[in-house]
Amino acid sequence: RKEVEQDPGPFNVPEGATVAFNCTYSNSASQSFFWYRQDCRKEPKLLMSVYSSGNEDGRFTAQLNRASQYISLLIRDSKLSDSATYLCVVLNSGYSTLTFGKGTMLLVSP
Amino acid sequence: DTGVSQDPRHKITKRGQNVTFRCDPISEHNRLYWYRQTLGQGPEFLTYFQNEAQLEKSRLLSDRFSAERPKGSFSTLEIQRTEQGDSAMYLCASSFYRGPDFNEQFFGPGTRLTVL
Numbered sequence: 001r002k003e004v005e006q007d008p009g010p011f012n013v014p015e016g017a018t019v020a021f022n023c024t025y026s027n028s029a030s031q032s033f034f035w036y037r038q039d040c041r042k043e044p045k046l047l048m049s050v051y052s053s054g055n056e057d058g059r060f061t062a063q064l065n066r067a068s069q070y071i072s073l074l075i076r077d078s079k080l081s082d083s084a085t086y087l088c089v090v091l092n093s094g095y096s097t098l099t100f101g102k103g104t105m106l107l108v109s110p
Numbered sequence: 111d112t113g114v115s116q117d118p119r120h121k122i123t124k125r126g127q128n129v130t131f132r133c134d135p136i137s138e139h140n141r142l143y144w145y146r147q148t149l150g151q152g153p154e155f156l157t158y159f160q161n162e163a164q165l166e167k168s169r170l171l172s173d174r175f176s177a178e179r180p181k182g183s184f185s186t187l188e189i190q191r192t193e194q195g196d197s198a199m200y201l202c203a204s205s206f207y208r209g210p211d212f213n214e215q216f217f218g219p220g221t222r223l224t225v226l
Contacts, residue, residue, distance in 0.1 A: 096158060099155070
């Protein structure tokens with residue numbers, strides 16, 4: 001089983017749609033989780049951290065289910081500029097290195 | 111621009127040649143990381159430094175790969191006797207480590223290596 005698994009997509013949605021991505025991780029001892037965004041041929045950038053209680057940042061909501069070892073990202077009212085690859089990321093024990101999923105590609109169309 | 115910078119941005123080389131990449135982290139960031147990313151995959155951890163000390167190396171880092179951060183500032187990643195399988199984007203990231211909680215890693219634009 002891969003350490004971090006994501007559906008690669010692509011998810012094709014119209015502007016204004018709500019879209020959700022899920023991610024599963026294998027190491028039950030993992031403590032910290034994140035979503036990074038990567039635009040085509042660009043570097044990854046931190047989108048948001050994922051907390052046990054769930055957290056929201058504008059149109060983006062992240063949730064963590066430790067029992068099932070999955071993380072989700074919900075994007076409401078999709079914009080064209082949301083088109084990118086969303087990487088699910090786990091901080092390894094020792095709090096030093098990151099393990100990335102393959103990413104889920106989102107394409108928002110007019 | 112005070113972000114992470116990498117040089118060169120693109121490198122094309124023939125199989126068997128040696129290549130060296132440079133990364134300049136954000137000023138005063140004490141941790142520097144190297145990742146490799148191939149098409150359709152997420153970045154994979156290679157190695158990281160805290161100041162000049164190399165603290166961890168992935169098993170992905172074969173004997174042909176060596177990284178240095180001699181003065182705790184910029185870092186170099188050298189690949190000897192390149193193989194076609196080394197073709198990838200090599201990403202550098204830096205962070206300011208304050209303690210055991212997450213310290214955001216900021217990524218550079220990457221060096222895209224093509225081995226012919």
